């Protein structure tokens with residue numbers, strides 16, 4: 001079958017029966033038409049359609065190795081640097097279309113699946129059958145062009161103790177029964193973005209939490225359809241207020257729902273279980289399989305597109321209200337340019353310095369990507385919004401609604417008093433509404449939080465960076481200098 005159209009994706013969303021709670025309503029079907037989900041579904045549908053667009057098809061697709069049908073480039077197993085570049089070209093198209101605001105485009109988890117499906121030696125440590133299952137599952141997702149969401153971390157009840165000790169061990173999702181044909185899972189996972197409108201939910205290990213031997217019931221990796229019986233989603237209130245693309249230009253397009261996921265005795269058949277028990281092997285799920293590398297490569301493409309967007313937005317604002325000549329404004333514009341160029345350089349360096357692993361997969365250089373994923377959340381992402389607020393100042397609040405512009409009694413005042421240095425009032429209002437949605441609105445606040453915690457807790461990620469980085473050569477040079485004679 002190969003690549004889906006947007007309509008096929010919408011039909012799938014409407015055909016499913018997920019158990020979804022939002023704002024006091026329990027929705028059992030028809031999510032694509034529901035006001036809380038319709039906008040995000042439309043955006044994802046547009047991404048599916050782009051795969052059929054002659055302008056983008058060469059970048060977004062390749063011929064399936066099993067059927068010859070066109071499938072997403074995010075499933076291309078990189079064997080050479082050129083393959084990695086090809087993957088990046090595909091990811092760049094979607095990241096540019098969504099300006100980096102949509103974190104759950106299909107290529108993110110497709111990248112993880114691609115690496116896991118090729119990680120034969122990793123799965124051989126536990127049981128090769130897990131490797132065979134995830135390869136078959138990845139082929140299923142690839143050939144049917146399914147959208148996957150993921151849930152990785154246990155609820156935040158008490159971070160001072162492991163999952164096995166939270167609420168008598170009855171809070172975090174755990175295996176409560178092992179049957180001949182599969183497992184039964186009960187409990188919760190903290191958050192899954194876009195899960196109610198995805199086709200499949202991947203319930204994989206956390207990127208930062210490490211399992212100890214007593215965590216065996218909490219140690220697993222599996223996939224289920226997003227409307228599997230017993231699965232429930234408790235969604236947060238939407239960040240999109242429903243007032244249209246002029247008033248909420250980003251939220252109206254890129255709001256992704258986030259949801260607490262509850263497993264009420266969910267049955268997972270054997271062919272969808274990719275790891276069971278074995279916390280030690282599970283701890284290396286991302287690092288020893290290449291999944292961490294391919295996922296981070298996708299994220300680095302996305303965050304580059306986002307940083308470029310903020311550079312464009314800051315430049316438009318500076319020009320619109322005549323502040324570009326001030327030195328501190330130029331300093332910030334220079335900072336944004338530097339971010340864009342460093343991010344681009346990190347991506348290229350990771351690709352160029354990649355290596356072929358034991359399974360013959362050419363992976364981007366981890367140390368470079370690890371630096372990128374530690375650097376962006378704390379140093380770059382928070383500055384993007386801060387710079388827009390600083391440039392825009394009260395312009396972010398002096399913003400009448402779209403309807404006021406149409407009011408005959410108001411129009412003359414608004415045209416006069418809200419014009420910019422080089423733009424008319426209507427253009428300026430639209431630009432500043434975009435700035436508001438990019439820096440101050442609920443949508444912007446959620447994006448800030450998202451980027452900060454995207455890969456996990458930045459504090460523990462930094463600790464992992466330090467412990468995994470080979471500092472010996474640098475330390476040896478210091479010792480050598482100290483030992484030198486005159």
Ligand SMILES: Cc1cc2nc3c(=O)[nH]c(=O)nc-3n(C[C@H](O)[C@H](O)[C@H](O)COP(=O)(O)OP(=O)(O)OC[C@H]3O[C@@H](n4cnc5c(N)ncnc54)[C@H](O)[C@@H]3O)c2cc1C
Pocket residue numbers: 150151152153156159190191192193194208258446449450453454455456457458459460
């Ligand atoms: C908008 C958004 C979307 C998300 N989407 C998804 C998704 O689709 N799928 C998914 O699986 N996850 C998702 N997440 C969750 C994300 O992975 C987590 O936010 C991240 O891993 C941090 O975990 P936490 O939120 O539970 O924070 P916690 O671990 O509870 O941390 C809270 C605070 O306590 C500190 N802390 C806690 N424990 C320790 C410790 N042992 N050592 C030092 N400091 C500690 C942290 O530094 C932090 O400051 C999303 C998060 C956000 C904000």
